[in-house]
Amino acid sequence: MRSWSSPAVPDLSDHGTGTPPRVYDSSRRGLAVLGPGLVDSARADDPHAPAGLYVCGITPYDATHMGHAATYVTFDVLHRVLLDGGRPVRYAQNITDVDDPLLERAERDGIDWRDLAAREIALFGDDMAALRVIAPGGYCGVVESMDSIAAGVRQLLDSGAAYEVPADDAQAPGSADVYLDLARCPRFGEVSGWTREQMLEVYADRGGDPDRAGKRDPLDPLLWRAARAGEPSWEAAGLPAGRPGWHIECTCIAVDHLGTAFDVQGGGIDLVFPHHEMSGVQAESLYGAGSFARVYMHQEMVGLDGSKMSKSKGNLVLVSTLRAEGVDPMAIRLVLLDHHYRTPWDWTADALQSAQQRLAAWRAGVETVSADQAQRLLVDVRELLSDDLDTPAALAAVDACMLARDGDGSGARLARETVDALLGVEL
Incomplete structure (x- = not known):
């Protein structure tokens, strides 16, 4: 059976490697x-x-x-x-x-x-x-x-x-x-x-x-x-x-x-x-x-x-329905990443709205990230994800970097590739 097409994953090895999770x-x-x-x-x-x-x-x-x-x-x-x-x-x-x-x-x-x-x-x-x-x-x-x-x-x-x-x-x-x-x-x-x-x-x-x-x-x-x-x-x-x-x-x-x-x-x-x-x-x-x-x-x-949320109960929020409504799949992914995998949680419209705002802020803020800020972000995200995939903390680290808005843009590429390679979010 043929699977779907994989996204290209940026190679961060020029900046070292992560640790075993x-x-x-x-x-x-x-x-x-x-x-x-x-x-x-x-x-x-x-x-x-x-x-x-x-x-x-x-x-x-x-x-x-x-x-x-x-x-x-x-x-x-x-x-x-x-x-x-x-x-x-x-x-x-x-x-x-x-x-x-x-x-x-x-x-x-x-x-x-x-x-x-x-x-x-x-x-x-x-x-x-x-x-x-x-x-x-x-x-x-x-x-x-x-x-x-x-x-x-x-x-x-x-x-x-x-x-x-x-x-x-x-x-x-x-x-x-x-x-x-x-x-x-x-x-x-x-x-x-x-x-x-x-x-x-x-x-x-x-x-x-x-x-x-x-x-x-x-x-x-x-x-x-x-x-x-x-x-x-x-x-x-x-x-x-x-x-x-x-x-x-x-x-x-x-x-x-x-x-x-x-x-x-x-x-x-x-x-x-x-x-x-x-x-x-x-x-x-x-x-x-x-x-x-x-x-x-x-x-x-x-x-x-x-x-x-289950098919048998019929209380479903479907990825395909949200996509058909024009929701950016990266916002959907951010909602999912904002909850640790070992914590049960409920989907809400407010969570999706917050994720959409976060995605817009990251896409604007990434252009201002300095080289030092980007390097720090990579270190932080690697460390957080190696600790039992702490995706909510990793998102918070990206927030702090992207929302600073005090850099010169020299780290924009590395910051963008870090978020893409490790979190799977395309900016």
Whole structure:
């Protein structure tokens, strides 16, 4: 699958390089440095080894809302900080282009699910390009990854890590669904740190089927769903005709594109459990301990009027709608950057208006920045972003520089490139 076009990122290496960032790792419940010596990396002595970044993509049944945008902008900043520190980045992202929510929306709207997915994937790409998010080098849908995912499921079955549950309502008599046996996953629960009671409380609402008869454990995740009437399905050697469960797609796509033991698994905070928990233990069942992400990093929720912004609730502020209304995408990006990724917040019209005013002030003020002011700005922004991506403080540092209006303009280019390279804001 083709991703969107990446923006050009200015090279600041003539002015030194940034330091490896510290970010919050959900699995450790604390900060971790994304640099040499991270965990027990085989590349610990190579500060320029590529960083592997995997961020879970969209299920394309509706347009990009601010919760999505906040997630992808956060990891775009991380991408930029790693590049500025001299580390190439291998970035991969999936698209869940066949799943129940997509099929249900397509049926509701009377549209072929493939056409709905194609439309929304294209719109998402347009939104990401407008927000100047660096595109993933590995951008892959479930449909085009079917062979790899099916091979992973077969391997889990062959090893005894997975088991079959008869599917009496399947299209083909005698078919079975396939589940992971969590009893064989000793590290299950380490990513989220949740109790079993906490997991069961949300599992059904987050795509699980705890009440499915025949499962060995209510929390065991679906790996392969045998074909039902009216559902899309694929033929796969050694499996019944069917399609993958949700979590196994990311396990296989991430490893296919980044290899085992990559640096960061990212996404929204609602993916900590079950999605990232399950993705990780499935990888370890396939490839052994330590074979998935070293760090799990999550964007907090964005709300509207006190409620989580979500497609299911319909309380959405859409990037595409604001763009159609003539809002500068850089103002949208500034709203997102003005909130730390680990702090939940609500979108407001006032926040957008403030961001528009800030953007206008920066574009006017950058022409007056002196060389010394620009150099100081670069040092400050690098330092702030390396400290758990403190984007609100970085914006404040840019405010102080741009609004001084007492320079001679000799640092305008460096100031502009600093804001572009590290924050992704084009002035």
